[in-house]
Amino acid sequence: MKPTHRAPNLFAKVIRKCVSLAIMAGSLTAACGATTNVGVVGVFPNYAYSPKVISIQAGDKVIWSGLSVIHSVTGDTAPETLCGASFPGNCTNIFNNPGTYLYHCVNHAVFGMTGVVNVAAAPLPPTVVITSPANGDVFAAPASVKFSVTATNASGAATNVQFLSNGGLLGSVAATPFNFAIAPLTVGAYALTAIATASNGLSATSAPVNISVVAPVAVSNFFPRVANGRFVFNHTANPGLRYAVENTTNFAAWAPVATNTATSNSVEVSDSFQVGGLRFYRVSRLPNP
16 A cells, blocks of 8 residues: 655745846836745645646746655656756746746656646836937037937837936826927036836836037137138037038128037138138027937
């Protein structure tokens, strides 16, 4: 007569453990991976895993305990990816790939001691990127800035985007296109970020975009000269702002000479030199983008 073995009556319980994640486009909110406990119930020959069928998400962990020295957790499919054909007392497996995993006890499969782990793809947070303005953009005060974001997600549509400046909430948009007009900004430095939330409840924060707003200097031309056979002069500027240079011979028709983004407080302009010719030049600061 076979001995009777009574295993502990352990029922599955799920413990959530949160870990912080990060991505190159920004950082994610905390995401939780689950730990599911599976035990053994019954007496010979009616042993069973409890629960027999579990459903988890990719990245979750399953712990089998109460196996004593007579039960295994052996995968049905080769190569065996669970706990092998030994009798470890307890074992742990993390399921990183979606799929259906069938397993059995090598001693008692003939009596129906089998189990199933259904692994679904884990929900993904959205990807959120600020498309406008660009990092390093400089604006002349007062600056009305168009704040634009793309938010995509393979696991569900983005349902809300919050727009922030220096950590403070400016406002939010609940549907595409995710555009927000920032009220005129005064002189200063601003770190813009966006937080997108998807329909699966997960959120992500964009990488910051740093912009600055400056008090525009009055544009004036100075130090005209002829150098190396060309007419050269300088004009005042704010580094980062854009300027257009034009010339004319009659004040009726203006021709473009150069359009540039200033890299210093003084910008040098060079144009062809015509002996005996008369031309006039003007420099304009271009509007904010």
